[in-house]
Amino acid sequence: MRRRLAWWWLWTWWLVMSSVAAQTLPAPPPQDEELFLEVSLNGEATGLVLRFTRGNNSGLRSSVQNLRDLELDPALFGVAGRDEFDLDQVKGLSYTYDAARQALALRVDDVLRAPVAVSARTVRKPGVATVTPGAVINYDAYTQLGQNRSTSVSHELRYFNANGVLSSTGVVNYSNQLRQYVRFDTAWVHSDPQTLATWQAGDFISSSLNWSRSLRMGGLQWRRSFDLRPDLLTFPSASLGGSAVVPSAVSLYVDGVRQVDTAVPSGPFIINQVAGINGAGQATLITRDAAGRAISTTVPLYVDTRMLAEDLTDYSVELGLIRRGYGSRSFDYARTPAVSGSLRRGLSNNVTLEAHGEAGRGVLNGGAGVLWRAGQAGVVSGSLAASAGGSGDSSRRGAQATLGYQYLSPRFSVDLQSQRALAQYGDLGTVEGAPVVRAADRVNFTLALFGGQGVGLSVVNVRAPLAPPARIAALNYSAALGWGMYLSVSAFRDFRDDKSRGVFFSLSGSFADRISATVSRSRQNGVRGTTTTLSRSADYSGGFGWGLQSVNNNGTGVRQAQGTYLGNYGQLTAYTLETGGNRSTSLDAAGAVVLMDGSVHAARQVGAGFGLVSTDGVGGVPVLQENQVIGKTSSSGYMLVPNLTPYLQNQVGIDTTRLPLDARVASTTQTVVPARLSGVLVRFPVETYEAASVVLHDAAGKPLPAGTTVLHVESGVSTLVGFDGVAFIDHLQPVNHLQTTLDGVRCVAQFSYAPVKGNALSTMGPFVCRSVQ
Secondary structure, eight states, rough: HHHHHHHHHHHHHHHHHHHHHHHSSSSOOOOOOEEEEEEEETTTTEHHHHHHHHEESEEEEEHHHHHHTTTTTTTHHTOTTEOOOOOOOGGEEEEETTTTTTTEEEOOOOOSOOOOEEEEOOOOOOOOOOOOOEEEEEEEEEEEEEEOOOEEEEEEEEEETTTTEEEEEEEEEEESSSSEEEEEEEEEEEEEETEEEEEEEEEEEOOOOSSSOEEEEEEEEEEEEEEGOOOOOOOOEEEEEEEEEEEEEEEEETTTTEEEEEEOOEEEEEEEEEEOOOOOEEEEEEEOOOOOEEEEEEEEEOOOOOOOOOOOOOEEEEEEEBOOOOTTTTSOOOOOOOOEEEEEESSSSSEEEEEEEETTTTEEEEEEEEEEEEESEEEEEEEEEEETTTTGGGGGGGEEEEEEEEEEEEEEEEEEEEEETTTTTHHOOOOOOOOOOOEEEEEEEEEOOGGEEEHHHEEEEEEOSHHHHHHEEEEEEEEEEEETTTEEEEEETTTTTEEEEEEEEEEEEEEEEEEEEEEEEEEEETTEEEEEEEEOOOTSSEEEEEHHHEETTTEEEEEEEEEEEEEETEEEEEEEEEEEEEEEEEEEEEEEEEETTEEEESOOOSSSSEEEEEEETSOOOOOEETTTEEEEETTSSSEEEOOOOTBBBBEEEOGGGGSOOEEEEESSSEOOBTTTEEEEEEOOEEEEEEOOEEEOTOOOOOBBBHHHHHHEEETEEEOOGGGGGGEOOSOOOSEEEEEETTTTTTEEEEOOOOOTTOOTTTTEEEEEEEEOO
């Protein structure tokens, strides 16, 4: 009995304690509700179903990956580096949750959205330049015939490969009185498009700024070359921004000319690199939604191409010997080395800083300058430089200061510049016998009138050693008369010399078929002159051009006529000149010789970049540059395409309509990106079809059924039989076998093939497909 009571008491105690424990233990935490919702952004469907979570007493939570899927930047939301965040905690973000539709409508302010960038420039895209090793000789030979026979041949020798360009220029003069060769410049140039740096060893022109001077030197130069990126804007370009509530069409007009016409999604957008402005201008931004509603915004802009964009740096450093007697002596350099350097930095889009220094042969020169854009009011520039003699003598110390202001606009423009230098101020040019101008002032004013007319006034005051002072004023009037006619009238006078004055009148025009004419009349320092010119330029793709000119100065007449032929191999011009009853004749031949792809080619003079088109020996194929025919390949299948833009994508192609019927080309257009002063081989492999239409019959003499699969055993290529048992077979061999299966039995047709010139893609057969075991 006692044992039963003990068990009953333990059982009752366990039940009571279990009840108490159940009441005192905390309840398990509620689980977050997982939702998969269809998301819209600012009223626009995204087409995405994303995962969100929601607690019992809290709002929605989202993963940071959801923002990336919606093309939103987590950094703008302040949640970068996190996995999840509460939607209610982001300022500028609101939402509506539709439980019935399982949809989520997000509203995001523009400050949380990265603007869509649109470029206002329509330039060709840059590309990775390629170089085919080769050599070029550009030449220009001028010969005067008759008793005073003389010949002058100028040249440029150029070798290029992937490491750079070695070039040398000079001229050969040959006559009864003079026989000499003069070398101009020789240099090795290596450029790096990634860093925009260029190294040049040999002859070069030292760097300078608007308030310093350049010199020819021989040595080593290291400089920044923005021309390695022709698509890059170096000056501060305008940017315009806006916001579209719904997907819209955006148009940008600069001074009334449309620059951009594109579509943008909803949200903020920005139009970068607004071009077409130099000086003051006006930009109008028009946004149109799907319903045609338009919002127009007009803002004033001011752009100065002399300045550098913010954080952009331009530099040049030179070390070498100053060149002397350039153009008359080949190797004349100073014995004392000199160093020079220039630096420009875009401190901001409104301020550009400049610095320049040079030293050598007893002179030390240095200075700094600034260009400041005063909002829409123009640009103020100034500089201050100082120099000292190498001996430290105070009497040889000097200074130079410049101050300028420029304002450009479509209606009027003002350009003011003043420079002053002390008598002892000097630079490297002073040491070489070219003294610095002591005082220079310039005032330019232009005014645009109605109907394409304009007037301009210029006043220049110069005071320099070893030269008389000058104060010249010039007045100019111009007008576009319509029908391609242009009128210009100008007059000048030197107020320090009463005899120095003149008047100039010119009427010119351009007409159809590349014909232009000019009539001018002038009177200068008591000399009256009349000039009449009529010319027609040769077409760029090749052809003839001509020119006629008549000059009369105080009764002395000069008559000249010229004829020009421009071809694939160069340009030939013949001149005839008559003056005072004497007539002379001369010839000029200009072109190039190119060594590339293991062969030599005659061509026109090549420019900064060129391509050599090869059609694998097929001649007479028209070659196109930017979809314009510029010539045909030679009998050896080559043609040189000159004047390609370095480091930009150039379109070069061929016209296949002139190819034989049995020829085929894998591609008719290629994108060519040459390096500066280099060439690239553009190969269009032209293959010849070894093919024919073969008629196949079965053993009963009936054409094989259409749709039958036939295997060409020699090439391993299968094809289908068409109507009347005809099958087109390519890659034919002298002996061929065609194999197929008819009614479950394998059969083979055998035939021979020999190409017949002038009978491309012939029809052969019929051939019987015979059964085989």
